[in-house]
Amino acid sequence: xxxxxxxxNKCIPxxxxxxxxxxxxxxxxxxxxxxxxxxPDYFQNPVFRKEDQAKLIESSELSKIAALPxxxxxxxxxxxxxxxxxxxxxxxxxxxxxxKQLARxxxxxxxxxxxxxxxxxxxxxxxxxxxxxxxxDPKKILHKAIENxxxxxxxxxxxxxxxxxxxxGPITEKRSLFLAIKWLLEATYEKERTVHFPxxxxxxxxxxANNTGxxxxxxxxxxxxxxxxxxxxxxxxx
Amino acid sequence: MLSRSWxxxxxxxxxxxxxxxxxxxxxxxNEKQEGLFYTMNPDLCKQLFGHGGFPxxxxxxxxxxxxTAIMVRQPALDLMNCIRASDMDKPVIRYVLYGExxxxxxxxxxxxxxxxxxxxxxxxxxxxVSEWLRRVPRHKEMSNSQTREGLVDLPLxxxxxxxxxxxxxxxxxxxxxxxxxKDYVWSKRETTEAGAPLAALVEHGISRVKYACDVVxxxxxxxxxxSTNKQCKTFVAIDGFNSFFYPLTRLNTPTxxxxxxxxxxxxxxxxxxxxxxxxxxxxxxxxxxxxxxxxHQESYLPRYLLYKKGFEHLxxxxxxxxxxxxxxxxxxxxEYYRDRLWLRGPKEIETELKFTSACNPYRFxxxxxxx
Amino acid sequence: xxxxxxxxxxNSLATVYNTKLWRLNSTTxxxxxxxxxxxxxxxxxxxxxxxxxxxxxxxxxxxxxPDRADRMATDQNWGNVWPGPKTFHPSSVPLPLRQGYVxxxxxxxxxxxNAELMKIPNxxxxxxxxxxxxxxxxxxxxxxxxxxxxxxxxxxxxxxxxVITSDYCHASPTIRNPLARIVTLRIKLSTLNxxxxxxxxxxxxxxxxxxxxxxxxxxxxxxxxARAQNLDYVNYLLTACYHxxxxxxxxxxxxxxxxxxxxxxxxxxxxxxxxxWHLQTKNENRTLNDDExxxxxxxEIPYAEExxxxxxxxxxxxxSDATVKNYGxxxxxxxGLPEKK
Numbered sequence: 022x023x024x025x026x027x028x029x030n031k032c033i034p035x036x037x038x039x040x041x042x043x044x045x046x047x048x049x050x051x052x053x054x055x056x057x058x059x060x061p062d063y064f065q066n067p068v069f070r071k072e073d074q075a076k077l078i079e080s081s082e083l084s085k086i087a088a089l090p091x092x093x094x095x096x097x098x099x100x101x102x103x104x105x106x107x108x109x110x111x112x113x114x115x116x117x118x119x120x121k122q123l124a125r126x127x128x129x130x131x132x133x134x135x136x137x138x139x140x141x142x143x144x145x146x147x148x149x150x151x152x153x154x155x156x157x158d159p160k161k162i163l164h165k166a167i168e169n170x171x172x173x174x175x176x177x178x179x180x181x182x183x184x185x186x187x188x189x190g191p192i193t194e195k196r197s198l199f200l201a202i203k204w205l206l207e208a209t210y211e212k213e214r215t216v217h218f219p220x221x222x223x224x225x226x227x228x229x230a231n232n233t234g235x236x237x238x239x240x241x242x243x244x245x246x247x248x249x250x251x252x253x254x255x256x257x258x259x
Numbered sequence: 260m261l262s263r264s265w266x267x268x269x270x271x272x273x274x275x276x277x278x279x280x281x282x283x284x285x286x287x288x289n290e291k292q293e294g295l296f297y298t299m300n301p302d303l304c305k306q307l308f309g310h311g312g313f314p315x316x317x318x319x320x321x322x323x324x325x326x327t328a329i330m331v332r333q334p335a336l337d338l339m340n341c342i343r344a345s346d347m348d349k350p351v352i353r354y355v356l357y358g359e360x361x362x363x364x365x366x367x368x369x370x371x372x373x374x375x376x377x378x379x380x381x382x383x384x385x386x387x388v389s390e391w392l393r394r395v396p397r398h399k400e401m402s403n404s405q406t407r408e409g410l411v412d413l414p415l416x417x418x419x420x421x422x423x424x425x426x427x428x429x430x431x432x433x434x435x436x437x438x439x440x441k442d443y444v445w446s447k448r449e450t451t452e453a454g455a456p457l458a459a460l461v462e463h464g465i466s467r468v469k470y471a472c473d474v475v476x477x478x479x480x481x482x483x484x485x486s487t488n489k490q491c492k493t494f495v496a497i498d499g500f501n502s503f504f505y506p507l508t509r510l511n512t513p514t515x516x517x518x519x520x521x522x523x524x525x526x527x528x529x530x531x532x533x534x535x536x537x538x539x540x541x542x543x544x545x546x547x548x549x550x551x552x553x554x555h556q557e558s559y560l561p562r563y564l565l566y567k568k569g570f571e572h573l574x575x576x577x578x579x580x581x582x583x584x585x586x587x588x589x590x591x592x593x594e595y596y597r598d599r600l601w602l603r604g605p606k607e608i609e610t611e612l613k614f615t616s617a618c619n620p621y622r623f624x625x626x627x628x629x630x
Numbered sequence: 631x632x633x634x635x636x637x638x639x640x641n642s643l644a645t646v647y648n649t650k651l652w653r654l655n656s657t658t659x660x661x662x663x664x665x666x667x668x669x670x671x672x673x674x675x676x677x678x679x680x681x682x683x684x685x686x687x688x689x690x691x692x693x694x695x696p697d698r699a700d701r702m703a704t705d706q707n708w709g710n711v712w713p714g715p716k717t718f719h720p721s722s723v724p725l726p727l728r729q730g731y732v733x734x735x736x737x738x739x740x741x742x743x744n745a746e747l748m749k750i751p752n753x754x755x756x757x758x759x760x761x762x763x764x765x766x767x768x769x770x771x772x773x774x775x776x777x778x779x780x781x782x783x784x785x786x787x788x789x790x791x792x793v794i795t796s797d798y799c800h801a802s803p804t805i806r807n808p809l810a811r812i813v814t815l816r817i818k819l820s821t822l823n824x825x826x827x828x829x830x831x832x833x834x835x836x837x838x839x840x841x842x843x844x845x846x847x848x849x850x851x852x853x854x855x856a857r858a859q860n861l862d863y864v865n866y867l868l869t870a871c872y873h874x875x876x877x878x879x880x881x882x883x884x885x886x887x888x889x890x891x892x893x894x895x896x897x898x899x900x901x902x903x904x905x906x907w908h909l910q911t912k913n914e915n916r917t918l919n920d921d922e923x924x925x926x927x928x929x930e931i932p933y934a935e936e937x938x939x940x941x942x943x944x945x946x947x948x949x950s951d952a953t954v955k956n957y958g959x960x961x962x963x964x965x966g967l968p969e970k971k
Contacts, residue, residue, distance in 0.1 A: 101611060102604060102605055102607060102608045102611060103604065103608065103630055128629075129628065129629035130629075132628070132629035132630075133628040133629050136601075136628065136629070137319075137323050140323050140599075140600050140601070141322075141323065143600065144325050157600055157603065158603060159629065337970055340967075340968050341962075341967045341968065344966070344967055344968050345965065345966075345967060346966065349910070349911045349965075350907055350910045350911065352965050352967070357954075535906075535907060535910070536910070558949065560949045560950070560951075560954055561954065562944065562949045562954075563949055571898075571899040571900065571903070574899070574900050574903045574941070575900075575903060575904060575907065575937065575961050575964060575965075576961065577958060577961050577962060577965070577967065578954050578955075578957060578958045578961075579958070579970075580954075580955075
């Protein structure tokens with residue numbers, strides 16, 4: 022127990038006094054409140070990752086923000102080794118009616134399913150090369166799946182001369198991430214009633230990570246449509 | 260193929276020092292092996308636990324890990340010591356395992372079952388009492404007892420248990436040394452005569468499901484007589500024993516009357532078995548919070564869970580606490596999970612997990628799952 | 631004309647200008663005017679109306695004595711200045727008092743003409759020296775403190791009943807506070823003359839007024855308007871409870887084991903189990919009835935006494951890790967099993 026406390030102390034010397042400003046307000050780390058909170062605008066977002074804090078100290082920007090007021094980090098913003106902003110994002114997408122605990126358990130359960138499937142595959146594989154190929158980390162699989170599901174182009178409806186044209190154009194990083202997660206979840210929801218979400222989601226993630234499956238096909242369909250509609254591209258600026 | 264098994268062996272050997280013990284016979288286990296994992300033979304595992312006995316989550320683990328490994332822990336060693344030291348002429352001693360949820364009471368029983376199987380005991384093992392009294396699938400077979408007035412039979416459950424009993428005691432039953440002491444008349448045509456082997460009685464119960472509960476009752480009587488006469492040693496293990504003493508079951512008669520546990524024939528049989536009016540054996544039961552509804556799980560201590568009635572039924576008994584992992588056990592377990600690829604990542608994660616799981620074995624396993 | 635006015639200075643150049651003025655006027659009535667000039671003084675037209683400066687009125691101060699408070703000697707006998715209870719008077723009190731509510735940042739008004747100070751009752755007549763001198767004065771009427779009541783314990787022993795009341799001082803037109811009527815009576819239960827049954831009944835009668843940790847019974851009465859009435863009532867309650875506790879009603883004989891607040895091992899199945907176990911180990915097949923079980927002498931069974939204590943403490947002290955562990959150790963000894971490591 023004493024050991025635990027010592028470690029805890031080691032982990033949190035930053036937190037009680039001041040929460041640090043993130044240097045790059047990342048796409049996923051930024052904290053936005055849906056409702057007005059008790060923190061005024063000039064409160065800075067906390068720096069809760071040890072790596073970010075180390076960066077701040079190295080670049081000696083710490084002194085600049087040491088005196089600024091900071092928001093406290095949310096419960097999911099931890100300094101845990103396994104903290105992953107993308108997973109937090111995914112959990113928020115899965116969540117309905119604010120039931121975060123349920124969403125979290127579902128996502129974790131699907132990770133567990135992925136892990137079990139991969140470990141089984143690992144044991145079935147005969148050669149070391151084949152074993153080395155198998156990715157066992159469910160989080161890496163998630164990252165890969167989302168990377169594969171991200172579209173590069175999008176279609177925008179633009180009205181010209183009374184006719185609405187589907188005009189292809191570039192897509193922002195944020196929207197492409199949004200679409201990838203949305204498509205993954207939509208693909209998962211198209212399941213039979215008897216199959217549970219974690220199982221189906223695990224399959225979808227594994228498929229997408231292998232660059233196959235419904236989601237990747239949907240992305241490719243979109244790309245194909247963009248290619249077909251490239252004649253309309255000039256409507257974007259005319 | 261050869262190279263693979265060689266590699267496998269190498270790996271096993273290299274890590275045997277840290278978290279595994281090569282001593283796979285529980286009767287040889289002692290304090291040296293405490294906190295280490297030993298691997299159970301898959302065939303034996305199928306024989307002992309083919310029809311239940313492991314918790315569901317552990318069963319899933321064995322499938323994922325492609326082996327059945329159980330940690331040698333202090334409560335099991337303690338119980339083995341006690342069983343070895345106890346005087347077999349005296350009435351049987353009752354041991355009550357208790358502890359928080361997920362600390363490994365059922366796995367301690369599993370370890371002990373392996374031990375007594377090696378020692379040549381006759382095993383009477385009830386995997387989970389709540390399976391009979393609290394779990395109500397859509398088609399729960401229930402009927403009024405023919406022989407005992409006002410009681411309820413659970414013929415399918417009883418038959419399933421008889422199959423479990425048969426598979427656990429294959430060798431002993433096959434030898435046919437165990438004979439029945441008196442005649443049992445089931446109906447006009449069906450009787451089991453005195454002197455018939457015990458296996459015949461069990462077979463009858465399995466083939467004629469209608470009489471399964473009565474067969475269980477008869478079996479209990481016979482076992483008591485047999486072991487008192489030193490013809491066999493009997494080991495009784497009942498998981499979730501406190502379910503027998505919770506005031507109500509979830510069962511309903513066709514007339515929508517709530518059934519109390521003492522109105523079930525199986526309950527009576529097994530309560531009869533846990534009396535200490537026989538000798539040459541040992542009884543291990545668990546008091547488990549999970550065997551009673553959520554609103555009666557305030558404490559994990561045995562008297563709260565067993566109620567006064569259960570306490571008086573078992574008294575005097577030896578309470579044995581199954582606790583959380585200690586330092587060494589936790590490290591071994593983490594090491595084992597790493598070996599089985601269940602836990603990955605930097606080394607310092609273990610301290611974090613130790614803190615969040617509070618060294619509770621089940622919680623630790625669960626928290627490792629999504630990582 | 632304007633020239634004249636501008637340059638007019640009284641007394642100095644009056645004559646010069648007068649002649650000039652004369653010339654400018656008509657010359658027809660010259661002789662008549664000459665006659666007047668000699669008779670009357672010439673009145674100067676005072677256009678600027680130079681006013682005479684008023685002499686400032688000298689304020690006549692009345693002969694006021696300095697404030698009495700300022701004249702008081704520092705070593706005076708205060709008891710003579712303020713002998714009895716009296717409304718506050720600023721001149722009699724040589725203290726720089728301030729009293730009253732003001733907006734933040736301002737000083738409260740001083741003592742003079744301050745109704746706030748006059749409203750509240752004061753205790754200026756009860757300064758410690760005055761109290762001391764008055765005590766000295768009435769000492770001749772007092773009896774001596776009993777020499778045997780020289781310590782708290784002695785007082786507690788001889789006067790176990792403790793009556794607690796409160797007096798209040800507050801700023802309202804009346805000096806009577808309704809809270810002053812409340813009377814609390816406190817007594818240690820052990821000082822009452824009660825036996826096992828009556829003690830149990832007394833505790834049940836007083837209910838949550840009894841605190842088992844301090845062994846105190848606390849009875850509070852506030853239902854009557856006067857303190858004396860409440861005091862009577864509290865005394866009555868204590869007396870009534872005490873005598874009622876000694877009464878044994880017919881229905882009290884129906885009390886069963888479960889109603890008891892303690893676990894009696896001798897009456898319970900735990901003893902039966904132990905005796906049965908003991909008989910079985912000796913291979914005696916006797917069946918005893920309830921009375922025989924109760925009468926069975928357990929001293930011949932080794933560790934029976936410890937076992938009894940362990941079970942009783944498990945039931946009476948509540949279930950905890952310690953009691954369970956203790957029970958386990960004793961049972962292991964009873965069965966002759968090895969100790970837990």
